[in-house]
Amino acid sequence: MYDPITIKRQQKLNRELGTIEVPQAFLDKFPDMKRERAEKYFATYVSAVFRVFVIRLAFTSDGETNVSFEKLFNACGTFNYNKVRYSIWNAFKEIYPFMVVVKLGSNLNSKTNYNEKNTRVKVVNERMLEMLFAEKSPQEVYDQLFTAADENAATAAVHIDMDNLARFIGCTQYELEKAPAEATKLRSKLNSNLWQAQLIQKVGIVTEKKFGAAILPMIESPSAFGRTYYKGLNIQNVSKQVRSAVIGHHYQYDMNAAVFATKLYLYGVAKGGDNALVGSLDGTYTRQYLAEKNQIRNRLAKHCFEGVNLPWDSKVKAIKDALTAIGFGARMQGRTWMGKNGLEGTALADILKSPAVRVTFEQDAWVKAFAAEQIEIEDTILTHAETLDGFDEMVEAIRASNEVNGRVTRAGKLAYMYQHYETFIMDIAVGVMKRYGIEPVARIHDAFIVREKLPDRVLDDVYAEWGLRDYMRLDCDEVREWAEASYKRAIDDAAREQAEHHERMKKAETFARMYAIKKTGVA
Template sequence: MQQKRSTFMRKRGIYSVNVSTLHRCGQFGPKRTRLHKWLDDNDLALIKIVELGNNLNNANSWVQLTNLVTLTDELTAAGSLRQLTDAEIDQYLAGGEEHEEQLLARLYPELEVEFTQEQLLRKFDIAAIDQSSLQNYITWLLTEATLLNDGKRELYARQAKTILAVTKQLGGKYLQRKKRSQFGRTYYDGLSVQNVNKDLRRAMLGDCWEYDVRSSVVAWKMSFASEYLKNTGLQQDVKKAFCTTLWYLQDKVEFMQQVQEQTFDDGTNVPVDLQRNLIKEAMTALCFGAKLTKHGWRTNDDGWQNPALADIIKNEDERTRFMACTDVRDFVREQNTLDTYINKCVEVQEPTLLKLEILRANKRHSKAKVIAYLYQNAEAQAMAKAYEFLKSKNMGVLAKIHDAFIVRKKLSQTVKHELEELVQFETHNEYWHLGEKQLTRWGDLQTQDEKQRIAQHKAFIANEVNYMRSKPKPQKQ
């Protein structure tokens, strides 16, 4: 129920499920028969597969419930998000003690065993949740979020409700089960501050401050720039050899604005705010190895892969102008130069690394995977230094999001500068800098009486303005 579903899936009662995982659940009898296999074999299946998943790209299967299953859904009716009354919303937010206990047991079966605090922290990161802010967010989703489609409103409400239910059972805390990636990052299983939308994250954490490494992967690559020029014998200054990348790092707003103006003309139907978001997304894709390619290509499994930029800037003319932009092409050229150098350093200094299966593609190592592996490990090490520093200052971290962290109170300029200098020194990266953003809790929504009173006041003001405009102007003497 918490997986993303398109309008097509919602209308036809289709859900996204990892069938292999489902079929591993539950065994019984002397032969340890799998529950779902027994159901299938005896014409008692609870789901039917509409489209089988693909292990190659980690796509889940699409399934429908069979007529042996009745789904009672408090949010939807006939596939659409229904209009809930105030009493129904209150009931939805209140949940139920028994239901919440069952949910907690399903999500965290290991909690049935006694844990020490140290053992718990090895397995989970703990986030303090602003419950009233989260409740306000859910109410807003169900009553006022008119600019979101029903699918998103429904998904976000379910996610928020699950987090709220767990938090109620755990005294205001939410557990995020750690899942370490082979590439170096720490992710979380299930819902977490990492994978929910930004508004839900803000609602979860309440008033706080977010600090993220500015253009993290580009800043990391630039730490190799001086070494590259020295080892290749190029008598060039870093500022001249990598001027576009430095412009991107030092004044990203101006850089993005220039690219935006060259990509979208006056005839575009893309709103200005969305233009900025698309340019930002496209540049991020280029930072992580996307290519300036117009056409797609056939994959090894006889499928077809569109270039990443085609999924971001969908209009072909606008995409062509983006790829032809001089600043974009210079940026990509400089990034490719650094990628190639870093990859060659690995080939010479750490050739055994290239034998790792996770870094291989088509029986040889992938340059993009090598860069991703090195970057994510460097990122993890840098953030570990940052967390150690914050701990030494008695500043608790509310949330960890790869190249960002969230704390309750704003860092003073002295502390922020001290932290940046420490990580720059420890990682030999002078380009490591933190961006800063304030997050505010989700406030109480207006009651119907308050909304009506404000609407009446606005109508009164509008009538007064119209009356004054309609009065004849006094004649000059």
């Protein structure tokens, strides 16, 4: 798979293709420099870029990602030529580019600035990076992803199903072969999935040799807002397709429309208990959404995207994301909202990009009532929060997390409360499971993964611990193993042969009719 012979063969191939060579423009600019020295600087440049992209390429969107030019500048270092100091980064970045700037960033640390975007770039030399990746040994990649300190800090690990992961990689490579060049979004998604999977595959090779089992180390990074995140490449931040490839056959349980269920829970507490909501009109539209979310999403997708040439699934997902954004505090005309990953913008305009679609969505009577109800629920929750003993501590935690200006916003308070209660609710569910000897394979905020389907008695106990609230339910999704790429190829070949056969039969029938008309003169 990634044995030394394969790696050396890839390095030889890269050299033969002439793609990893010092640019002639550099040699021309510094004619008195020895070639060995020029190659050393070029190798430094390539290595620095690869170290940045080894993880970034796993999370590109439409071929774009965020990087820090300051870090690249420092990582490359400098050299002297004829008593003049030059930056290695500046010397190569334009004559041998791996990226083009989309939007120049501030180079601030994203942890201290919710609005930090760093420098947005579009990758322009993916083929080279893929070749570099292929010639890197698993140990080299592992060392760039995990330090010794990371290993010691790892509090958990996820077992990697290496066979299933290999099948997924094969299937993704096959899908890339089929994907037309103009399908840029699809190809970007497939490339991102492939990069994530291949990174984890190399991690698995190293950990299997090192620890006796293929595992993905999970290094906790707790948030002041209540959630537990993980550093670097982890089971939370990969795509759901890659997650399924890593874990293999499993069952994933998600809280039904978690943001709205959690808000109703907090709303009930603020109102003096859930009984205060029963029989009242409070939370009517939110409860309706929890009970009929698929029907509501489908109706809005059909209504808002009428006449728009877009796949049905994409329409429904856009509506789902827009409603979720409103649930997290996005305003119809707002600029930003406190999403699952911090302050995000520009509210609905980033989700429903078509002005016509957005206006239709915003003017829908149900959406208007639903959005107004969210504001009323949030106002009630925040007013109640101010009466609680821990309110001052909450405010200080939010202020401390915003090191840029220390502002404590409405969106920040809502996100803090939501994420703490989300964690509290899911801790209860996991606690019930553990009483039955069931350990989750992984937790992803408002979801958890287990190997076997939970018995009804376990779910009943979870719901009982949740206070038998009818709006707090777990949706179960069985995720099966991936098939071999050859199986997919055989299915596609059979479908193509059948289509070609139908076309031949159609032509034969047309020919027969024309022949009969010619012979008989009767149409």
